[in-house]
Amino acid sequence: MSAVAGPFGIAGPDDGPALLLRNLSKSYTAGKPVLRGITLAIEGRGITAIIGPSGTGKSTLIRCINRLVTPTSGEIIFRGQSLDSLSGSALRKARRRIGMVHQEYNLVERLTVMENLLCGRLGYVPVWRAWLRRFPDQDIDRAFELLDAVGLADYAHRRADQLSGGQRQRVGIARALMQGPELLLADEPTSSLDPKTSVEIVELMARLAGDRGIPVVINIHNVELARRFASRIIGMAQGEIVFDGPPDALQDQHLARIYGGESWLE
Amino acid sequence: MTAPAIRREWHRFTPAERLARFAVYLFTVAAVVWAARYVEIIPEFLADAPAQTVDLFTRMWPFDWAHYWTGVHGALIETFHIATLGTLLAIALAVPVALMAARNITRSKVLNLFATFLLVASRSVNSLIWALLFVAIFGPGALAGVMAIGFRSIGFVGKLLAEAIEEAQPGPIEALTATGAPFGSVLNKGYWPQVEPSFWSIVLFRWDINIRESAVLGLVGAGGIGVALDAALANLYWDQVGLILAVIFAVVVVTEIVTSGIRSRII
Amino acid sequence: MTAATSSARGRSAAFPANWSRRLGYVLVALYAVYAASTLDITLDRFIRGLDQGAQFLARMWPPSFDPVQLSLLRQGMIESIQIAVLATFVGVLLSLPLGLVAARNLMPASISWPARGLIALCRSFHPVIVSILFVKAVGFGALAGILALIVASMGFVSKLFAEAIEEMNLKQVEAVRATGASFFGVLVMGVLPQVMARFVGFGAYQLDSNLRNSTMVGIVGGGGIGATLFTAYQRFDYDFVLTILLAIIAVIMVSELASAQLRKIFQ
Numbered sequence: 001m002s003a004v005a006g007p008f009g010i011a012g013p014d015d016g017p018a019l020l021l022r023n024l025s026k027s028y029t030a031g032k033p034v035l036r037g038i039t040l041a042i043e044g045r046g047i048t049a050i051i052g053p054s055g056t057g058k059s060t061l062i063r064c065i066n067r068l069v070t071p072t073s074g075e076i077i078f079r080g081q082s083l084d085s086l087s088g089s090a091l092r093k094a095r096r097r098i099g100m101v102h103q104e105y106n107l108v109e110r111l112t113v114m115e116n117l118l119c120g121r122l123g124y125v126p127v128w129r130a131w132l133r134r135f136p137d138q139d140i141d142r143a144f145e146l147l148d149a150v151g152l153a154d155y156a157h158r159r160a161d162q163l164s165g166g167q168r169q170r171v172g173i174a175r176a177l178m179q180g181p182e183l184l185l186a187d188e189p190t191s192s193l194d195p196k197t198s199v200e201i202v203e204l205m206a207r208l209a210g211d212r213g214i215p216v217v218i219n220i221h222n223v224e225l226a227r228r229f230a231s232r233i234i235g236m237a238q239g240e241i242v243f244d245g246p247p248d249a250l251q252d253q254h255l256a257r258i259y260g261g262e263s264w265l266e
Numbered sequence: 267m268t269a270p271a272i273r274r275e276w277h278r279f280t281p282a283e284r285l286a287r288f289a290v291y292l293f294t295v296a297a298v299v300w301a302a303r304y305v306e307i308i309p310e311f312l313a314d315a316p317a318q319t320v321d322l323f324t325r326m327w328p329f330d331w332a333h334y335w336t337g338v339h340g341a342l343i344e345t346f347h348i349a350t351l352g353t354l355l356a357i358a359l360a361v362p363v364a365l366m367a368a369r370n371i372t373r374s375k376v377l378n379l380f381a382t383f384l385l386v387a388s389r390s391v392n393s394l395i396w397a398l399l400f401v402a403i404f405g406p407g408a409l410a411g412v413m414a415i416g417f418r419s420i421g422f423v424g425k426l427l428a429e430a431i432e433e434a435q436p437g438p439i440e441a442l443t444a445t446g447a448p449f450g451s452v453l454n455k456g457y458w459p460q461v462e463p464s465f466w467s468i469v470l471f472r473w474d475i476n477i478r479e480s481a482v483l484g485l486v487g488a489g490g491i492g493v494a495l496d497a498a499l500a501n502l503y504w505d506q507v508g509l510i511l512a513v514i515f516a517v518v519v520v521t522e523i524v525t526s527g528i529r530s531r532i533i
Numbered sequence: 534m535t536a537a538t539s540s541a542r543g544r545s546a547a548f549p550a551n552w553s554r555r556l557g558y559v560l561v562a563l564y565a566v567y568a569a570s571t572l573d574i575t576l577d578r579f580i581r582g583l584d585q586g587a588q589f590l591a592r593m594w595p596p597s598f599d600p601v602q603l604s605l606l607r608q609g610m611i612e613s614i615q616i617a618v619l620a621t622f623v624g625v626l627l628s629l630p631l632g633l634v635a636a637r638n639l640m641p642a643s644i645s646w647p648a649r650g651l652i653a654l655c656r657s658f659h660p661v662i663v664s665i666l667f668v669k670a671v672g673f674g675a676l677a678g679i680l681a682l683i684v685a686s687m688g689f690v691s692k693l694f695a696e697a698i699e700e701m702n703l704k705q706v707e708a709v710r711a712t713g714a715s716f717f718g719v720l721v722m723g724v725l726p727q728v729m730a731r732f733v734g735f736g737a738y739q740l741d742s743n744l745r746n747s748t749m750v751g752i753v754g755g756g757g758i759g760a761t762l763f764t765a766y767q768r769f770d771y772d773f774v775l776t777i778l779l780a781i782i783a784v785i786m787v788s789e790l791a792s793a794q795l796r797k798i799f800q
């Protein structure tokens with residue numbers, strides 16, 4: 001295990017990029033690449049928003065980073081460690097340092113909110129503890145703190161399937177932060193939510209990650225949300241990066257390049 | 267963020283839920299210990315088991331293939347007829363009972379309960395025991411087998427059918443009733459179209475089970491391939507027993523393929 | 534358009550006569566007649582049977598409450614319950630890993646296919662046939678019945694359990710895997726919470742089913758109330774047979790109520 005991860009793995013001062021992708025490609029069927037040679041460095045703080053049309057490989061890119069998808073070629077270097085060829089327990093140890101917030105929340109519906117949060121500690125505790133639900137006290141304390149932080153203090157005993165969409169995504173964020181991650185990935189975290197809740201969720205994620213000094217990589221459909229919260233925007237089209245810069249640099253001509261056509265901009 | 271003044275405890279279940287679960291675990295362990303202590307196991311028999319098993323298989327192989335046409339084929343066909351006729355009989359008997367058991371059709375609690383009792387009674391008594399009773403009534407032979415399969419299946423078909431009827435959407439039925447349609451038409455045009463897919467799948471499922479069940483009815487004299495099996499067992503012709511078991515296995519596999527094929531086509 | 538013509542046309546368009554279906558019903562009826570004739574099932578035999586049936590029922594009624602017979606009933610019933618409890622406990626316990634291993638979305642094909650083959654083998658023979666083989670292997674008595682019902686339980690519970698796992702939500706599982714959980718961590722927090730309630734339901738159903746089947750294995754020497762019943766039947770003590778049947782139905786009704794309660798606790 002690397003030196004930067006403490007018990008809750010808060011990242012040290014940035015020395016070099018937190019995450020480096022080099023020439024990353026992925027094709028699900030041979031000859032039809034979804035990602036074409038992505039090269040990208042993510043700094044140790046701030047929100048990086050990835051925008052682009054559906055089916056352009058944003059999701060695949062995010063899922064390559066924690067290796068839910070195995071890239072066809074290229075390198076993934078996370079805090080100096082190469083992830084692209086890890087497997088078994090080394091891969092699991094790397095994954096627990098990377099939190100993920102999912103598109104449809106993906107909570108385990110039949111578990112309570114507290115149990116869903118404790119899922120975030122599964123990479124750290126032995127299985128028998130998870131089986132008997134005897135998690136260490138510090139994990140329980142931390143879970144209650146995070147429930148306070150996401151505004152669900154009274155919901156610990158509710159089953160996840162009793163919550164509204166916004167509440168579920170708050171649990172999803174808290175579960176990811178339970179891991180004590182050094183990087184937070186978010187795959188379309190607001191696409192199933194109404195506009196007001198979407199803003200609240202991204203705001204919450206930005207605030208909690210900012211407090212903890214965790215860099216965030218977020219896939220997002222909503223360009224306005226990206227502009228409002230991100231410190232850097234990456235535009236993708238057809239599996240390639242076609243824009244990379246701060247939010248104010250993103251002009252209509254870039255959007256036209258990313259999404260194709262112009263009429264929708266008017 | 268302020269740390270909580272008092273440590274907040276977390277438990278997976280409320281005390282009542284924990285108590286209920288604990289009671290179930292305790293009861294399970296007690297039941298298993300009780301059962302294990304009184305079941306008689308004769309150590310000599312157990313020690314002998316591996317040798318007996320090997321002996322069993324060496325006596326079975328090679329099969330007495332010649333016996334197929336002389337003693338098995340006819341019985342196999344008879345088994346098929348028993349299962350199919352028994353299923354048809356079960357449908358005829360189960361439909362009225364299911365209608366009586368469905369609370370959205372029969373509004374009388376007493377009749378519902380009576381029908382439910384009939385269904386439970388039919389399911390509780392095994393096909394083999396039904397067969398014993400019908401052999402006493404009709405004498406040995408396929409008739410007893412058909413009756414046994416039919417009576418055993420009433421409970422299964424009737425219960426599932428009643429559930430399917432109770433799940434029918436009330437909308438179309440209210441619409442039909444509102445037009446003043448007689449009860450028969452409401453059943454035929456309101457319920458039947460909604461229940462039909464599950465009806466066929468229940469019947470198919472039961473037919474599949476009945477093929478397996480009718481293979482053993484012959485052990486108590488109710489016809490079919492079980493009679494051949496019983497004779498071979500009684501005479502200790504293990505090579506015939508092996509052949510018959512192989513034939514039953516083949517029939518079960520074929521039935522499974524046929525029913526899953528039909529199911530994927532009609533459902 | 535007048536009301537009369539519109540209703541007539543509406544009817545003929547809405548419910549066209551379905552000739553292929555009617556042909557199907559005719560074919561089924563013809564088959565039933567043909568099959569009945571090959572099985573030598575005639576109306577005459579049936580009517581004679583009804584006469585016999587009346588006598589048979591008359592000899593059954595009233596059920597016997599002879600103290601000696603009641604104590605035999607008690608012994609047999611307790612042994613049946615013990616057989617069912619042990620067979621269910623062991624069978625369901627073994628089904629948990631077997632079902633997990635047989636689920637094609639958790640395991641590579643090289644592991645899941647052999648497991649599915651084993652399940653299919655457990656399912657393909659009727660418990661009565663399996664207990665005949667076990668009687669040969671381990672001797673007469675309860676152990677043979679227990680082993681046979683363990684095989685039946687494994688076939689049923691692990692098949693349905695594997696199917697339940699294959700139907701679960703994979704995104705929830707993937708989210709747990711993304712936290713860095715090990716395979717067993719994913720199993721405990723991602724897979725089991727989704728399927729455990731259904732597993733308990735299958736297990737509870739299997740207890741009912743084993744109770745019913747434990748009345749049957751006795752007929753071929755597997756112990757329990759079935760043996761008592763068969764003896765009473767062979768000695769023409771039909772009034773005692775009725776007592777036994779009523780006792781079986783009562784026990785199974787109680788067990789169905791209890792298992793419904795169990796499912797509620799673990800839902």
